[in-house]
Amino acid sequence: MSPHRHSVVLVPLALCAALLVGCGGDDEGSEPLPSVAASTSSSSEPAEPTAPPTPDSAAPVPPDARELCEAFDDAAQALLDNAEDLSPDLSQDIPDDLLDALAEWGEDLRDAELPASFDAEQRDGVRLMSRVLLQVPDDATGRDLADLQAQLSDTDSDKVGAVTGYVEQTCGITGF
DSSP: OOTTOOOBOOHHHHHHHHHHHTSSOOOTTOOOOOOOSBOSSSOOSOOOOOOOOBOOTTSOOOGGGHHHHHHHHHHHHHHHHHGGGOOSOTTSBOOHHHHHHHHHHHHHHHHOOOOTTOOHHHHHHHHHHHHHHHHSOTTOBHHHHHHHHHTOOHHHHHHHHHHHHHIIIIIOOBOO
16 A cells, blocks of 8 residues: 555445435434545554545646546535435435436546546546446445445555545545
C-alpha cells in the first residue's frame, strides 16, 4: 500500500453507507453498519465512516477532467437527494432512484474521457469503479453493497483511492 493512501472505499458502498450512518433513528434489531473505509495507518482500529460527498462548484476544473468531475458531481448530488430514503438496516432495499443513479454513474465513468495526466493505477481505478457500479443488482440491499466492498483486494482499494484522491483535489468533491 502506498504511504499516502487516502481512506479508500468502494465508491457505491461508501456513498450509501455514509448516508446510511447519518439516516434514521436507532432501529432495534438492525445490523450495525460495517466500517466503510480502510484506514491509512497500520492500526487495527476501524476507520470512521465518511460524510456524504459534497460537490464544491467553486473548484476550477481542468478541461480534460470535466467529464470525470461531472460524473462524480452527478453521483454526489443523486446521493444527497436520496439520503432521507435510506434505512440504516442493511437488509433493506436501496431505493430505486439511488440504484438508477449508481447504474448511471457506472455508465458515465465507463464512457468518460479521462484526464491525460491519469496514470495506469487511476485508469484501472475508474474501470474498476464502473464495473462494480454496473454489477449492482436491481434489487440491491445495503448488505449487497457491503458484500461488493468486501470483495476488493488491497490493490483494488489503492486504485479506487487514487481516483478518489484525484477527484477530491481536482474536482473539489469531498467525502469519497
